[in-house]
Amino acid sequence: MSTPLPGACFCGAVRYRLTSDPLFVHCCHCLNCQRQTGSAFVINLLIEADRVELLAGEVDVVMTPSNSGKGQKISRCPHCRIAVWSNYAGAGDTVHFVRVGTLDEPDRLPPDIHIFTASKQPWVVLPAGTPAVSEYYDRKIYWPKESLERRAALLARTAKR
Numbered sequence: 001m002s003t004p005l006p007g008a009c010f011c012g013a014v015r016y017r018l019t020s021d022p023l024f025v026h027c028c029h030c031l032n033c034q035r036q037t038g039s040a041f042v043i044n045l046l047i048e049a050d051r052v053e054l055l056a057g058e059v060d061v062v063m064t065p066s067n068s069g070k071g072q073k074i075s076r077c078p079h080c081r082i083a084v085w086s087n088y089a090g091a092g093d094t095v096h097f098v099r100v101g102t103l104d105e106p107d108r109l110p111p112d113i114h115i116f117t118a119s120k121q122p123w124v125v126l127p128a129g130t131p132a133v134s135e136y137y138d139r140k141i142y143w144p145k146e147s148l149e150r151r152a153a154l155l156a157r158t159a160k161r
């Protein structure tokens, strides 16, 4: 990725940019994501929180239930209420799950994996060649080595604080 990827909420009050490639991109077909988006799935890119630069506005953080039962914090624009990213209890506050659809060029980041396909809409046909799992997955099997190293570095930084 040569340039930082910019994104925004629907009204434009919240603007941000990604300062590097993401760690990984999920297309999630779980029923929670279907209900939250009112659509068939959500596309979330995973990236270190400090690689998401807020350029304008502030986000409102709303606690929302998640599959793990531990909840997720959804960051929304305080005006149009569109969700720009989430933080799940598992990955914590240091990893943002950014909604790929809020990028200015969402086609730049197609999914690396389809997850929770057990509840996928039957008319959604998954592309051959992209991994798909019925629920969640083992990151050591699917993530590129570079992303695993970035995650290890992030955990080391977090532990030092």
Ligand SMILES: [Zn+2]
Binding pocket: 009, 010, 011, 012, 013, 014, 077, 078, 079, 080, 081, 082
């Ligand atoms: Zn907005």
Ligand SMILES: [Zn+2]
Binding pocket: 028, 029, 030, 031, 032, 033, 034, 116
């Ligand atoms: Zn989901």
